Amino acid sequence: MKITEMFSPDLGKPSHDNQFIQPNHLHQDLLSQIESLIIQTENLSPNYNSLPETISSDLRQTLTHLTQLLPFPNSLKLHIWKLAYRLWNACIDISNAVSILPSSSCSSSSSSVVQNHAKLRHIAADMLSLAGEATGVPSPAVKSASFYLKTGLIWHDLRKFDLASSCFERATDIVSKLDIVGISDPGERKLLLDLNLARSRTAWELSDRNLAITLLTRAKTLLFGSPDHYKQLANQYLIFGKSVLSRNNDTDNSLKEALKLMSEALDLGEKGSSAARTREQIMELNELRSKSLRFISAVHLQKGEYESVIKCVKVLREGNDEDHHASLPVLAMKAWLGLGRYGEAEKELRDMVVNKGIPESVWVSAVEAYFEAAGNAGAETVKGVFLGLLGRCQVSARAAFRVANRVLGCGGEGSRVRTKVVADLVSDERVVALFASEATAKERAAMHAVLWNCASEHFRSKDYETSAVMFEKSLLYISHDIENRILRAKGFRVLCLCYLGLSELDRAQEYINEAEKLEPNIACAFLKFKIYLQNNDHNGAINQVQAMKTCYDFTPDFLSLSAHEAVACHALPVAVSSLSNLLSFYTLGSPMPTTEVVVLRTLITILIQDPGNEVEVLKFMKRVHDRASELGTECFFGKEETGRREKNWFAVTSWNIGTQCGKEKKYELCAEFFRLLSGFYGLVDCQEEENSIVVCKSLILSVSAMVASENQKKTALTDSEVKQAVELLDRAGKILTSISAGNKLGGDKITTVEPDLYFMHTFNAYDIHGRLDNCGPQQQLHFVKSFASSKACDPKHLLQIGVAASQGPRSNPEVATFALNECLSALLSSPSPDYPDVALIVRRLIALASIHKGDSDDNAVHNLYKQAHGIMVGLKDGEYPAEEGKWLAMTAWNRAAVPVRLGQVDAAQKWMDAGLELARKVSGMETYRACMEDFAIAFNKKFQLHNNC
Numbered sequence: 001m002k003i004t005e006m007f008s009p010d011l012g013k014p015s016h017d018n019q020f021i022q023p024n025h026l027h028q029d030l031l032s033q034i035e036s037l038i039i040q041t042e043n044l045s046p047n048y049n050s051l052p053e054t055i056s057s058d059l060r061q062t063l064t065h066l067t068q069l070l071p072f073p074n075s076l077k078l079h080i081w082k083l084a085y086r087l088w089n090a091c092i093d094i095s096n097a098v099s100i101l102p103s104s105s106c107s108s109s110s111s112s113v114v115q116n117h118a119k120l121r122h123i124a125a126d127m128l129s130l131a132g133e134a135t136g137v138p139s140p141a142v143k144s145a146s147f148y149l150k151t152g153l154i155w156h157d158l159r160k161f162d163l164a165s166s167c168f169e170r171a172t173d174i175v176s177k178l179d180i181v182g183i184s185d186p187g188e189r190k191l192l193l194d195l196n197l198a199r200s201r202t203a204w205e206l207s208d209r210n211l212a213i214t215l216l217t218r219a220k221t222l223l224f225g226s227p228d229h230y231k232q233l234a235n236q237y238l239i240f241g242k243s244v245l246s247r248n249n250d251t252d253n254s255l256k257e258a259l260k261l262m263s264e265a266l267d268l269g270e271k272g273s274s275a276a277r278t279r280e281q282i283m284e285l286n287e288l289r290s291k292s293l294r295f296i297s298a299v300h301l302q303k304g305e306y307e308s309v310i311k312c313v314k315v316l317r318e319g320n321d322e323d324h325h326a327s328l329p330v331l332a333m334k335a336w337l338g339l340g341r342y343g344e345a346e347k348e349l350r351d352m353v354v355n356k357g358i359p360e361s362v363w364v365s366a367v368e369a370y371f372e373a374a375g376n377a378g379a380e381t382v383k384g385v386f387l388g389l390l391g392r393c394q395v396s397a398r399a400a401f402r403v404a405n406r407v408l409g410c411g412g413e414g415s416r417v418r419t420k421v422v423a424d425l426v427s428d429e430r431v432v433a434l435f436a437s438e439a440t441a442k443e444r445a446a447m448h449a450v451l452w453n454c455a456s457e458h459f460r461s462k463d464y465e466t467s468a469v470m471f472e473k474s475l476l477y478i479s480h481d482i483e484n485r486i487l488r489a490k491g492f493r494v495l496c497l498c499y500l501g502l503s504e505l506d507r508a509q510e511y512i513n514e515a516e517k518l519e520p521n522i523a524c525a526f527l528k529f530k531i532y533l534q535n536n537d538h539n540g541a542i543n544q545v546q547a548m549k550t551c552y553d554f555t556p557d558f559l560s561l562s563a564h565e566a567v568a569c570h571a572l573p574v575a576v577s578s579l580s581n582l583l584s585f586y587t588l589g590s591p592m593p594t595t596e597v598v599v600l601r602t603l604i605t606i607l608i609q610d611p612g613n614e615v616e617v618l619k620f621m622k623r624v625h626d627r628a629s630e631l632g633t634e635c636f637f638g639k640e641e642t643g644r645r646e647k648n649w650f651a652v653t654s655w656n657i658g659t660q661c662g663k664e665k666k667y668e669l670c671a672e673f674f675r676l677l678s679g680f681y682g683l684v685d686c687q688e689e690e691n692s693i694v695v696c697k698s699l700i701l702s703v704s705a706m707v708a709s710e711n712q713k714k715t716a717l718t719d720s721e722v723k724q725a726v727e728l729l730d731r732a733g734k735i736l737t738s739i740s741a742g743n744k745l746g747g748d749k750i751t752t753v754e755p756d757l758y759f760m761h762t763f764n765a766y767d768i769h770g771r772l773d774n775c776g777p778q779q780q781l782h783f784v785k786s787f788a789s790s791k792a793c794d795p796k797h798l799l800q801i802g803v804a805a806s807q808g809p810r811s812n813p814e815v816a817t818f819a820l821n822e823c824l825s826a827l828l829s830s831p832s833p834d835y836p837d838v839a840l841i842v843r844r845l846i847a848l849a850s851i852h853k854g855d856s857d858d859n860a861v862h863n864l865y866k867q868a869h870g871i872m873v874g875l876k877d878g879e880y881p882a883e884e885g886k887w888l889a890m891t892a893w894n895r896a897a898v899p900v901r902l903g904q905v906d907a908a909q910k911w912m913d914a915g916l917e918l919a920r921k922v923s924g925m926e927t928y929r930a931c932m933e934d935f936a937i938a939f940n941k942k943f944q945l946h947n948n949c
Contacts, residue, residue, distance in 0.1 A: 027076055030066045034059060034083055034127075041090040041120065053112070056119035059087075063123060067130060077134035084127035088147065091121045118158060121151040122167065129170065141178060142188050145171040149195050156198065161205045168199035180222070193222045193229055197236050204240060209257075212240065216264075227281045230272025234288055237265035241295060245302075252303070259299045266292040290316060290323045297331050301338070309335035326362045333366050337373040345370060372417060397434045397443035400426075401450065408454045419454060419466055423473050426451065432476055448477040459494075464501035471495050489518035496527050505534055522551040526558055533569045541566070541574045545581060556585050557593050563602065572606055576616075579603040583623075597637055597646050600624050604653060614661060614669050618676070624650055625679050633683045651680040655698065662705060667712055671705035674698040675728070692735050697757055699732040703764045717771070725768045732761055740790075758792035763801060770810045780805075781815050788822045795830075798823035799837055806844055813852045820845050828871065835875070839884035842868045846891070858907070865892050865914045872921040885922035889915050893932060905943050912936050 037059050044052075072080070094117045125147035133140045152167030175192060183189055200215035216236060223229040241261035244254055269289040273282060297312040313332045316323035333348035349366055404422050425431055426447070435444040455470030475491050478484050492515035499508035508531055516524040525548045532541035548558055559582040566575035579599055586596040604620050607613040628636040637643035658673030677698040681691055703725045710717050717725070736758065762783050769779045784801055787793055802819035805812045824841045827833045842864065849861045868888050872880050893915030899907035916936060919929040 027066075027069060027072070030062055030069070031076070031079060031083070033062045034066075037062070038083055038087045038090065041087065042093075053116050056116055056123060059120070059123045063126060063130065070130075072131065074135050077131040078136060080127050080131040081134055081137055081140075084124045084131070084147075087120060087124040087127070091117055091124065094120075115158060115160075118151065118154045118160070118163075121147070121154060122163070125151050125167065125170070129174070139188070141174050142191060145174045145195065146191055148174070149191065149198060152202070153198055156202055156205070159205075161202050164202045165199070165206065168195060168202060171195050172199065186226075189222070189224050189226070190229075193219055193232065196222060197232065200236065204243070213261075216240075225275050227272045227275050227277070227285060230268050230275060231281075231285055231288060234265040234268035234272065234285075234292070237261050237268065238288070238292055238295065241265065241299075245295075245299065255299055255303045259296060259303075262292050262296045262299065266296065290325070294323075294325060294327055294331070298327075301331060301334055304338060306335040306338035309338075330362060330366050330369070334369055334373075337370065342373075345373070368418065397440040397447075400431055400434055401443050401447050404447065405450045408450060416458075416463065416466055419458065419470060422451075422454070423469050426473050427476060435477060444477050444479075448474050451477065455494075459498065459501075462501065464498045468495060468498035468502070471498060485518050489515045492518070493523055493527060496531075500527075500530055500534060503534065505531055520551075522548060522553045522555075522558055525551050526561070529562060530565060533565060533571055533574065536571075538571055538574050541571065542577045545574070545578055549581070555593075556582055560594055560599070563606075567606060572610060575606050576603060579606070595638070596627065597624070600627075601646070601649060604650075608653070608657065614657060614666065614673075617657060618669060618672055621650065621654060621673070621676055625676060625683070628683050647680060647683065651677050651694070654680060655694070658698070658701070658705075662701070662708075665708075665712065667705045667709035671702045671709060674702035674705060678702070678728075678731075692739060693757070696732045696735040696739075696761075699728045699735075700757065700760045700764060703728050703768065704760060707764065707767060722768060722771050725764075726772075729761065729765050729768060733765070736761060755792040755794055755797075758787060758790060759794070759797040759800075762787040762797075763804070766801065766805070766812075766815065767810075770812065777812050777814065780812050781818065784815050784819055788819070793826075795823045795826040795834075795837070798826065799841065802841070802844065806848055813848055817845065817848055820848075835880045836884075838871060839881045842871070843884065843887065861895075862910060862914065865918065869914070869917050869921065872918070875921075877923045880921075882922060882924060885918065886925060889918035889922055889925060889928070892918055900939065908939065909936075912939070 037055050041055055044055075094113065098114060098117070125144065128140070128144040128147055137143070148167045148171035152164040152171065155161070155164035155167060172195060175195065180192065183192070196215050196219040200212045200219070203209075203212040203215060216233065219233055223233065238261070241258045244258040244261065247254070266289060269285050269292055273285040273289065293312050293316055297309045297316075300306075300308040300312065309331055313328050313335070316325075316328060329348045329352045333345045333352075336342070336345035336348060349370055352362065352366055404426060408418065408422055434440065435447060451470050451474035455467045455474060458464075458467040458470065471491060471494055475488065478488055478491065480488075492511045496508045496511040496515065499505070499511065508527075512524055512527045512531070515527075525544065529541055529544040529548065532538075532544055545559070545562055548554055548562070559578050563575045563578040563582070566572070566578060579602060582599055583596070583603075585592060586599075600620055600623065604617055607617045607620070624636075633647065634643055637646040654673045654677040658670050658677065661667070661670035661673060675698070678695045681695045681698075706717065706721060706725055765783045766780045769783065770777070772779070784798075784805075787801075788798060798819045802816050802823060805816035805819060820841045824838060824845070827838050827841070846861060846864050849864060865888060872885065892911055896908045896911035896915065899905075899911065912932070912935075916929065916932050919925045919932060
């Protein structure tokens with residue numbers, strides 16, 4: 001309902017304040033903008049689905065600008081009041097339109113409309129607050145507070161508690177200036193109470209309990225002697241108390257808080273009853289009082305204050321308005337049980353059963369509570385009570401079934417106790433006799449179903465002992481005729497399962513033998529298989545797998561199930577046997593429940609759990625590759641994303657096992673797995689560069705593993721293996737070339753290849769091609785030069801190649817010299833050269849030149865010494881390895897020995913000078929250098945004298 005614009009009838013007459021302050025043009029512009037936006041809202045309000053959010057934001061922005069122009073003349077205030085009421089009434093139209101929507105159409109768009117509607121109401125309330133008191137507007141504070149209250153309630157319903165709290169606080173500030181004592185209007189009084197209660201509820205939702213209770217306490221001053229007000233406030237206390245209880249926090253503080261709140265509700269209800277005048281008001285408040293007392297009783301029960309529960313129940317049952325609520329006898333019975341007075345508890349229980357006004361569910365709940373309290377110690381008493389209940393229900397097959405069904409249907413704590421009682425009851429000869437006739441066949445089947453379902457429930461919760469008892473009792477309700485033979489066999493089989501769960505294997509064997517006599521089938525064979533597993537008889541289990549295949553109702557599903565059972569029992573050989581047998585069915589072309597790839601994946605997963613199964617894993621991995629090649633990748637692995645994941649799984653597994661074999665030095669298997677990995681990716685459209693890199697790496701590692709296996713076995717690779725290695729490296733080289741070319745072209749996706757991968761390829765290519773007779777050395781040099789010119793080249797890699805090429809039976813001096821020289825250049829060009837490596841390279845180069853060139857090119861060797869001297873010039877002491885420096889100086893000096901003996905003066909002087917120059921750069925050679933200098937001076941004098949003669 002829209003709010004009437006209650007203004008003074010003489011709005012045209014100028015007021016006192018607008019004689020002094022007239023609206024300026026800016027005021028009028030802003031008000032015109034607000035009115036325009038309100039007109040848009042009025043025009044859109046019927047079409048609730050198209051309420052734009054920009055209207056509320058524009059209104060808020062304009063209102064903010066208007067706030068900066070305070071104070072306002074009275075005429076402007078009245079104008080703002082009228083605009084606020086127009087906006088409020090448009091919001092009412094929106095609310096009405098949304099409220100008549102069917103529930104199925106409450107989509108996110110309508111939710112957005114509701115929030116925008118709340119924003120508009122908030123703006124209308126802020127407009128009244130901004131305008132303030134205006135001459136001609138009666139009770140402006142009450143109206144403004146009413147707007148904020150109603151807006152806050154909407155925000156509260158939308159669970160926007162911060163906004164709701166803000167509205168309520170604004171409203172509270174507005175009405176705080178009013179004289180509460182002087183308010184006589186009932187509506188205004190109710191507004192004050194509603195505002196406090198609403199603010200309290202919001203504070204409660206914001207977990208500010210102290211403020212919520214404070215506001216309720218403050219609301220006691222706003223009751224004005226009205227019974228409705230007492231009822232309203234008492235209900236709020238009761239709601240808060242129930243909320244504390246519903247949070248499942250049974251701590252002492254929570255229960256005390258709940259009790260305090262409900263006691264306040266009770267006190268307010270009693271005071272309200274005193275103020276009530278009509279019969280209807282008295283009845284409502286008495287009902288509130290009874291309800292509060294019942295909840296107080298429940299709290300006392302949770303706190304274990306059983307005497308207080310009994311007192312509350314007595315109060316409720318006495319007086320003119322005796323309470324007959326169904327919960328009272330339950331509360332009383334549970335309190336008597338808590339006090340250990342089972343006689344009074346049983347009396348309450350029996351009185352409930354006799355009283356037809358109490359719902360069946362209530363007394364069944366009471367029976368449950370009594371059973372739980374009595375426990376196993378009072379089993380005979382419980383049984384007597386149960387039979388007493390049956391007696392009051394006119395004992396018959398139908399009644400016995402109904403009671404058993406009700407009791408067994410109650411879940412929760414104490415279910416085992418109830419189950420035991422029912423088991424004793426249904427096994428009683430008198431009860432069994434009720435179901436013996438043909439007329440009770442329907443009830444007998446129903447009782448069997450109830451007991452069976454109860455047993456099944458305990459079986460699912462792994463309570464096999466209780467389950468076995470109930471399955472055995474259910475057999476009492478199966479006729480011993482031919483028609484029920486299969487049902488009895490089913491009972492024996494499930495009892496076998498129960499005793500398997502209890503690890504009583506002998507009894508399980510007895511039951512399965514009985515079941516097999518009645519109905520020999522695959523289920524019996526499978527249960528025998530489980531018994532073998534539990535006995536850790538793996539050979540017996542494997543033989544039973546073969547026996548299962550001979551059953552008339554055998555399906556391959558049982559082989560899959562057998563594998564799962566074997567895995568659960570950690571009998572991995574049995575699982576492997578089951579899955580291997582299952583694989584034999586896939587070549588027959590018959591429909592299978594599981595795809596072949598899943599079986600193979602499971603089988604491989606099982607095998608890799610134990611170390612040492614790599615050969616078996618490799619066998620099944622090869623089967624995967626062969627079957628995928630035979631059937632096609634989509635047919636074998638699956639389509640789209642599923643197939644891609646399957647293929648990747650086998651590829652990744654090959655990688656992981658190959659890596660593990662490499663770590664364990666099983667190089668032959670390592671090579672096979674890496675080769676297989678490239679084969680799996682060969683089945684895939686290997687266009688992605690990431691996959692290409694993996695394939696390339698696997699090819700290179702496969703060759704590395706072949707070479708490692710050769711070194712391990714000390715047996716050279718055969719010609720066919722060398723050719724295979726060459727093919728693998730060629731494939732890897734093409735992939736590396738294509739990736740490098742793609743990067744040079746600047747593709748969309750730049751893939752970074754590990755530099756080590758290029759090195760491994762080059763190193764393996766150098767090694768393998770060195771074994772070929774035709775063009776081996778030239779091809780080796782080509783590979784090393786290509787690598788040296790690439791960005792992936794690292795001096796350490798060249799050093800490793802150079803060292804390898806300079807030694808061994810298949811050394812290549814040309815490659816070694818090139819690699820070492822390139823490495824030396826790269827090291828010397830770096831800002832901080834690694835001089836130990838530099839010294840190593842110099843020594844290797846001198847050795848190569850000495851061995852392969854010898855005296856034929858003495859200048860080449862001498863140049864290497866001169867180069868070493870040039871490197872050492874300018875270095876700090878110890879920067880160049882001292883031992884290497886000494887080696888250079890000593891070997892250079894020693895090279896002068898032969899020319900000295902042969903009288904080759906120039907050659908001798910050349911090498912002695914080289915040795916002396918190097919010795920001067922090495923610390924620790926002072927003594928050697930002095931000897932060298934003395935010898936050089938003596939040698940020069942000798943030959944100078946000889947020449948003069």
